[in-house]
Amino acid sequence: MNEQATTRPDDPVRGAPSPDVLLTAEVFDGEPGCIAQARALADRFLTRLVAEWLAVLGDHTRSDLMLAVSELITNADRYSHGPYMLELEGNAQRISVTVYDSSTALPVLYSPDPARLGGHGMEIVVALCDRVTAERVPVGKRIRAEFELST
Template sequence: MALPLMKQADGQGPDALRRRLAWSGTPPAAARARAEADALLSALQQTHRVTVAPHTADDVRLAVSELVTNAARHAPGPGCMELQTAGGGRIVRITVWDASPALPQTRPAAPNRAGGHGLAIVQALSSHLLIQRSGEGKQITAEIPLPEGGLPASHGRYGRSAAPGGSLAPDRATEKTAARSRPEPPRRSPA
């Protein structure tokens, strides 16, 4: 069940835009989760005039698809996805809760392997990624930056620096991973 956008009180910034998609059995199809992401980004652009470049919207949709697909594949049962804006409308925070207490592990890259790359993809797209136990399950939160001012579609996809090395494997001593930061991608100057 999707809940409608919650509008902030007048005079406040765009940080209270939210979408929530909850399920009690089988998680929804990734297409349904992407539609929720589109609704959030559309409201951000229309209500608060925050420009979201097409490639950035693609990044948000891809991260949402990967996280919900992983919940469907590895943790069938009740769960929830929440999308919200943060940082004055410059960040989209994606949080997926599911009923499985098993924390995901990254696997070595294997270009010929079908599947098993979703967490690495979300890590590459995110400025911060947090994986932690929550109640009897787990919660994964990814933050996707919306470049300040956005880039016009005519400038194409901006280059990304390679993500620094490191593992997403949870620290078993603390049962939680630390948030990981990635440097801002280089920006192109208008021609």
């Protein structure tokens, strides 16, 4: 794992740097404990965002974000064939949770079915977040889940 924290690096996929966000990222290799480590990274990020950016989190923001991180990292671990990266970006208005992995297959969103075993991860993420996007990128795919914050 390789954790980075900054205010915004140059990124050829995402564009020019911006001083208007807090950014942290970590690469995971699929070893046991990666999901817990990703959640710990998200928890540290939220703590910094509240302390340094004066972000106001709603009653369920922390738990919703942790669950979204768990689901996205679980999917990356299950369906990609290589390391994957969690990137957390935020300011006082919004938080983005982005996962990059090496698979080019975009996630499938199934209709809700309580009898179906498995396949509920993206359904959960979509229900928790204000916006979810998935797209192919040069390294494989990028899934971004966004949370709007109270102002």
